Amino acid sequence: MALKILIYNDNKMVGQCSYAVLDSYAVSLERTFTFKVLEFSAGFTVNNISELSIEVYFTNCYNSRLLYSDFRLTLISHIGYLGSDLKVTGLPEFSTYPTNYNQNVVTIFNKWQTGDKVNWHELTIDEKEDYLTACRIWSGLPQKLAPKTDKLNLENVYDSITFSILFGETFLGQRGFFSIEYNVLHDCLIEIWNRNPESLKTQIILYNAAHIKDLDWFKDFLTLTLRYGIKIILQ
Structure with a gap:
């Protein structure tokens, strides 16, 4: 339970x-x-x-x-x-x-334990932040990248919280925790590097990202992921 x-x-x-x-x-x-x-x-x-x-x-x-x-x-x-x-x-x-x-956060955990689906896409930004908190408690810092695809569509992404949830779900699995906040992002990448450095040697294609490519949080993401060997391609 x-x-x-x-x-x-x-x-x-x-x-x-x-x-x-x-x-x-x-x-x-x-x-x-x-x-x-x-x-x-x-x-x-x-x-x-x-x-x-x-x-x-x-x-x-x-x-x-x-x-x-x-x-x-x-x-x-x-x-x-x-x-x-x-x-x-x-x-x-x-x-x-x-x-x-x-x-x-308590309600999200209750839905998980009862099998109810949490459609985080429909949440407000504050509720998404709570959902991300629940993911952090559930999965902790990521141990490796496990992508099922090398592409991520950012057409409907306008903020760092939504990006974090989408990235975590896509490349870490269901309820996977990944945060774009600079210090936490650094911790996430260090944890993966220490446990499964080979999983960082990957290429990720981000498309429909023109509307966020100049935002500070997104530029920090590009800088840190490059430092740890992840190749990001913008299309």
Whole structure:
């Protein structure tokens, strides 16, 4: 299972589930979470509970479980059950490490674990950035280039996030992570160089790229990939 959420009270694990939804709208610091198909430990009840601690874990493609987010939730107004779901409202206090809770990233992992398709082409730029974050958590830095084609059509690419997702999917495989951000791009190429340097000795044809060829992020991409032996041809 790609997503697991553990719930604690007084430092004891009291429940778990495989998905949670944070209501997107809030008029104050109070936030409402719905924990889906929640299983509580035998004998535990949420009545008269004032605080819960939440840990959100993702399992990546190497079957390693990674802590994504953890926070305390001070319960305020109500606790309600919707079938096997638990809906609570309270004040969250997020840890600074590893990250704050991002519902878009959690939802993407839930879709992956339930087999629902994520059509990233239809996402907004902010949602694409969250999708790229999910890919980074899922696959980590790339270990080798594994192109199924040597061509990439950039006709509908206007920003670095879309380019990163498209490049990663095309040359690293499904959910492959690749970032055009300079320092991360450098890390990606170093990782491939250290593990599978021969896979960098490839030629990639980028066509319909005239509208982005003078953008700084694209020029950085061309400079770094050339340094590591990837031959880029613009058509």
